[in-house]
Amino acid sequence: MTSGRTPLIAGNWKMHKTVEEAEAFIQGLLPRVSSVEGVDVGVCVPFTALQAMVDSTRGSRVDVYAQTMHETTHGAFTGEVSAPMLSELDVHGVVLGHSERRQLFGETDRALSQKMLAAFDAGLQPILCVGETEEERAREETERKLRNQVQEGLERLGPEQIARVVIAYEPIWAIGTGVVATPEQAQDAVAFVRALVGDKAPEAARQVRVLYGGSVKPDNAAELLALPDVDGALVGGASLEPGAFAQIVGAATA
Ligand code: PGA
Numbered sequence: 053m054t055s056g057r058t059p060l061i062a063g064n065w066k067m068h069k070t071v072e073e074a075e076a077f078i079q080g081l082l083p084r085v086s087s088v089e090g091v092d093v094g095v096c097v098p099f100t101a102l103q104a105m106v107d108s109t110r111g112s113r114v115d116v117y118a119q120t121m122h123e124t125t126h127g128a129f130t131g132e133v134s135a136p137m138l139s140e141l142d143v144h145g146v147v148l149g150h151s152e153r154r155q156l157f158g159e160t161d162r163a164l165s166q167k168m169l170a171a172f173d174a175g176l177q178p179i180l181c182v183g184e185t186e187e188e189r190a191r192e193e194t195e196r197k198l199r200n201q202v203q204e205g206l207e208r209l210g211p212e213q214i215a216r217v218v219i220a221y222e223p224i225w226a227i228g229t230g231v232v233a234t235p236e237q238a239q240d241a242v243a244f245v246r247a248l249v250g251d252k253a254p255e256a257a258r259q260v261r262v263l264y265g266g267s268v269k270p271d272n273a274a275e276l277l278a279l280p281d282v283d284g285a286l287v288g289g290a291s292l293e294p295g296a297f298a299q300i301v302g303a304a305t306a
Pocket residue numbers: 064222226227228229230265266267268286287288289290
């Protein structure tokens with residue numbers, strides 16, 4: 053890549069796959085991506101499959117991510133999982149602030165600013181998700197929304213941490229709808245996110261990886277991944293099947 057940034061293709065399984073199904077997936081994926089070079093590959097799996105996926109991907113090019121975590125290390129938070137619990141399993145990273153967590157489970161920007169720091173403290177790679185609703189785009193509030201989400205998400209981090217963050221721009225109207233952002237919409241928003249990072253840490257803006265997410269499929273991936281500021285993809289539905297996901301990984305090397 054001319055940018056010098058290694059693209060990342062991360063599959064977000066959401067609440068899909070038992071351990072048995074996850075094992076079948078990974079046995080299908082590993083041979084398909086073993087010879088692919090110049091791209092990082094991640095799978096974001098349910099808590100229950102983390103240990104099995106860490107074991108099954110050890111020594112491979114696939115990294116395992118959790119899909120959320122709590123901002124504190126321990127405490128009376130029934131049902132929650134902390135960053136040290138994830139890093140103990142050798143999990144590589146964690147998705148933070150996915151729009152489903154924000155909309156359905158009340159995750160706030162304030163909690164996310166703490167989660168980002170907690171992830172780094174535990175040695176986890178965070179993927180911070182940001183993006184506007186359809187109504188916000190129609191009201192021309194996309195930039196305001198992204199500014200708030202990026203500023204809050206990075207608030208507690210130093211410049212060196214900011215350079216290592218991954219941010220996924222995911223317009224909510226494109227998630228799970230089959231309606232993908234146009235190349236121009238994706239490039240504009242991702243470049244805007246990068247500029248916001250630059251406001252906070254000028255050096256980091258060149259290094260930080262910004263992904264696009266929202267209805268990425270094998271047939272539209274190449275066009276999106278070729279955009280100058282897009283450093284990879286966060287893939288939902290098309291990441292559930294090893295063949296389709298491997299095709300998207302392949303598109304990142306083109
Ligand atoms: P999708 O989901 O690819 O199914 O639109 C993307 C996401 O939610 O990360």
